Amino acid sequence: MGRSSDTEYDVIVAGSGPAGISTAIHLTKLLPSMKNRLIVLEKETHPRKKICGGGVSAYADYWLQRLGIKMMIPSLALKTTRLAIDHDGYVEYCFDVDGFRTVKREEFDEALLKSALDMDIVVAQDEAVVSFSDSDEEIVVQTPKRSLTTSILVGADGAQSIIRRQLYKNAGMRGARNIARTLRFMTPVDNPNTVELEAIIDFSCTFRNGVRGYAWSFPVTIQGQAWINTGICDFHPSQKQRSLLKKILAEFLAARDISLDQGRIEGCQLRWFHPESIFSANRVLLVGDAAGIDPLLGEGIPFSLGYGHVAANSIIQAFKSKDFSFTTYKEQLLEHELGQELMNRLHWADKLYRSSGTKNAKDFLLSLFAPNKNG
Numbered sequence: 113m114g115r116s117s118d119t120e121y122d123v124i125v126a127g128s129g130p131a132g133i134s135t136a137i138h139l140t141k142l143l144p145s146m147k148n149r150l151i152v153l154e155k156e157t158h159p160r161k162k163i164c165g166g167g168v169s170a171y172a173d174y175w176l177q178r179l180g181i182k183m184m185i186p187s188l189a190l191k192t193t194r195l196a197i198d199h200d201g202y203v204e205y206c207f208d209v210d211g212f213r214t215v216k217r218e219e220f221d222e223a224l225l226k227s228a229l230d231m232d233i234v235v236a237q238d239e240a241v242v243s244f245s246d247s248d249e250e251i252v253v254q255t256p257k258r259s260l261t262t263s264i265l266v267g268a269d270g271a272q273s274i275i276r277r278q279l280y281k282n283a284g285m286r287g288a289r290n291i292a293r294t295l296r297f298m299t300p301v302d303n304p305n306t307v308e309l310e311a312i313i314d315f316s317c318t319f320r321n322g323v324r325g326y327a328w329s330f331p332v333t334i335q336g337q338a339w340i341n342t343g344i345c346d347f348h349p350s351q352k353q354r355s356l357l358k359k360i361l362a363e364f365l366a367a368r369d370i371s372l373d374q375g376r377i378e379g380c381q382l383r384w385f386h387p388e389s390i391f392s393a394n395r396v397l398l399v400g401d402a403a404g405i406d407p408l409l410g411e412g413i414p415f416s417l418g419y420g421h422v423a424a425n426s427i428i429q430a431f432k433s434k435d436f437s438f439t440t441y442k443e444q445l446l447e448h449e450l451g452q453e454l455m456n457r458l459h460w461a462d463k464l465y466r467s468s469g470t471k472n473a474k475d476f477l478l479s480l481f482a483p484n485k486n487g
């Protein structure tokens with residue numbers, strides 16, 4: 113440790129979404145002197161566009177608290193969740209929710225960035241990692257502007273991570289297929305008084321069509337304007353289901369008196385966690401979507417924030433032991449409370465998405481969404 117020139121670092125974090133910013137903040141909290149030797153490189157400039165449901169759960173708030181961050185951005189607290197499943201016919205369950213709110217995702221990520229800047233963490237925006245090469249001694253990171261050297265590179269560059277891709281290439285492996293396909297549709301609401309403070313999660317419209325995922329509808333307020341954030345995700349997408357997903361979304365919207373010509377469908381991917389994935393290599397760690405998040409609901413904000421804690425601890429340990437191989441990173445992740453929750457969600461996802469239809473879905477979905485309430 114101890115580098116301080118503006119092209120030599122101890123840690124370079126690629127990406128300033130929740131995973132990258134959390135890694136940088138946790139590292140700086142664990143080792144304050146780190147901030148002079150750490151840089152976050154971000155391809156875009158905040159507030160950058162992010163396709164998301166904007167749902168912030170109590171679990172996300174838990175990880176924000178662990179970071180010591182109080183989010184001062186506008187949010188809409190929801191009161192109920194309506195869960196739709198097919199079980200001997202179409203059934204809806206409605207229950208109260210506590211601690212679930214919606215935000216404009218761009219504002220959320222910009223506020224996270226600001227927390228890092230307030231701690232004097234250096235973030236270079238509009239500077240993407242284009243490639244990197246590693247040796248026993250260091251990693252050389254190439255951006256469109258310069259070459260940087262670092263002891264450790266953290267890939268926090270999202271579902272399409274180039275860092276992850278390179279790790280798979282170096283290992284001579286094909287990337288695992290743990291990608292979910294998602295579509296999102298934002299609809300402005302003329303009269304905000306008609307908006308119900310309710311989240312809808314529908315496993316019925318998807319399962320009925322053989323799609324292993326769900327459709328959602330969340331109200332959100334952005335600069336005084338009310339919107340309905342609707343979308344659909346498919347955790348095991350196939351080529352032939354591409355147009356099916358759009359058709360199911362159109363029907364889901366039509367059931368709410370929304371037509372496709374009221375907005376634009378935006379497609380995006382997320383990567384879900386699987387323990388057989390690659391999480392690290394010599395001098396390189398993956399966090400957040402680049403590593404894999406919640407395989408059950410695609411809830412990524414809390415898991416990405418949590419990855420920052422795991423990675424920061426591993427990095428500190430690497431500097432102490434002077435062992436940068438990160439061969440035990442996956443083990444540390446799986447032992448960590450975050451890894452245990454990822455494994456728990458994978459267990460439920462396997463039951464839900466790999467079982468035939470919704471045979472056993474009702475009981476465990478209810479226990480998941482409303483542990484103490486039925487009906």
Ligand SMILES: Cc1cc2nc3c(=O)[nH]c(=O)nc-3n(C[C@H](O)[C@H](O)[C@H](O)COP(=O)(O)OP(=O)(O)OC[C@H]3O[C@@H](n4cnc5c(N)ncnc54)[C@H](O)[C@@H]3O)c2cc1C
Pocket residue numbers: 126127128129130131132153154155156160162163164165166167168169172239240241242268269270271273274294295296343380381382399400401402405410411412413414416
């Ligand atoms: C449609 C949809 C809806 C979702 N809804 C929810 C929800 O309601 N609640 C929830 O909790 N989660 C939700 N998620 C999941 C959540 O958005 C992600 O899991 C989360 O954003 C992952 O955070 P991250 O920091 O790993 O990646 P990102 O937030 O994607 O951040 C990655 C950052 O890296 C930057 N970057 C990319 N390439 C490079 C490069 N080469 N060099 C430098 N920087 C780079 C990007 O510009 C970006 O800023 C949703 C996802 C999708 C697709």
